[in-house]
Amino acid sequence: MTAWTEYEQLIKTAAMILSGICLALFFYASFKYSQEKTKRNRNKAIRSAIFFLFSLVLWISLLYLPVSQNQPDIPFVYEEIAEYTDVPYTEINGNRPYFTDVEKQAEPYQTFSELDSLGRCGPAMAMLERSMMPKEEREPLDSIKPSGYHNEYYEDLIEDGFLYNRCHLIGFQLTGENANAKNLITGTRYFNTEGMEPFENQTASYIRLTKNHVLYRITPVFIGKELVCRGVLMEAYSIEDKGEGICYCVFCYNVQPGIVINYSDGTSRRAN
Numbered sequence: 001m002t003a004w005t006e007y008e009q010l011i012k013t014a015a016m017i018l019s020g021i022c023l024a025l026f027f028y029a030s031f032k033y034s035q036e037k038t039k040r041n042r043n044k045a046i047r048s049a050i051f052f053l054f055s056l057v058l059w060i061s062l063l064y065l066p067v068s069q070n071q072p073d074i075p076f077v078y079e080e081i082a083e084y085t086d087v088p089y090t091e092i093n094g095n096r097p098y099f100t101d102v103e104k105q106a107e108p109y110q111t112f113s114e115l116d117s118l119g120r121c122g123p124a125m126a127m128l129e130r131s132m133m134p135k136e137e138r139e140p141l142d143s144i145k146p147s148g149y150h151n152e153y154y155e156d157l158i159e160d161g162f163l164y165n166r167c168h169l170i171g172f173q174l175t176g177e178n179a180n181a182k183n184l185i186t187g188t189r190y191f192n193t194e195g196m197e198p199f200e201n202q203t204a205s206y207i208r209l210t211k212n213h214v215l216y217r218i219t220p221v222f223i224g225k226e227l228v229c230r231g232v233l234m235e236a237y238s239i240e241d242k243g244e245g246i247c248y249c250v251f252c253y254n255v256q257p258g259i260v261i262n263y264s265d266g267t268s269r270r271a272n
Helices: 003-035 039-063 190-212
Strands: 089-091 109-112 124-128 163-170 184-188 214-221 231-238 246-251 259-261 269-271
Touching: 163 190, 184 190, 190 214, 190 231, 190 246
Parallel strands: none
Antiparallel strands: 089 246, 109 124, 124 214, 163 184, 214 231, 231 246, 259 269
């Protein structure tokens, strides 16, 4: 969780408590005023009303706070990425991941960000190793509806017809995560199979072959309050051979040729 996220949550918690106190004082004073209409009780009612109005203004102000997004502390700027043309991904930072030396020394693990206030996923990160890979088949994902999952059927434009997949941040073949809401985003069929999957396959094959560790991070990139990410930043680095086997830093575009996506809510239409 970022420092801003913690600060925002602190403000909201304080506002909730303050609002509850003010409401209680307001209704208590109103009740007392109706029972005994004295100057003292009138003053109590006025003070409580002022507190109530203050808390109401505070809550309204909170509605306009920027939406928290969990993002790693890396110098990655989405606005500097070239617009999508006809290639499903583009290299970032000279194809070198942003991992620190400390991160490269971690023991095997995987971690997922908490969903933000709009129900969106944040970065997922892992130190991958062979023992984390699943030995069973993947379970159904239908129980999870990621943010912006507003699927449509385009039979003549997409191989299996449906625009969206429930896309894993950390692929199932790497750690065996099934229906984990913190690990599933709304992604197009093209984004999933042409963008992310080749890098996942490359990473998984390397781990199976060498039994080496790979530091891995997937960061979905949302703009403002949009519910569908514009794409993901994929980073990976093989530890034992210092990146000789696996080393990439790419941005995969969450697009579908022939389809125009409304990233704010996940609706879509055919391109003109």
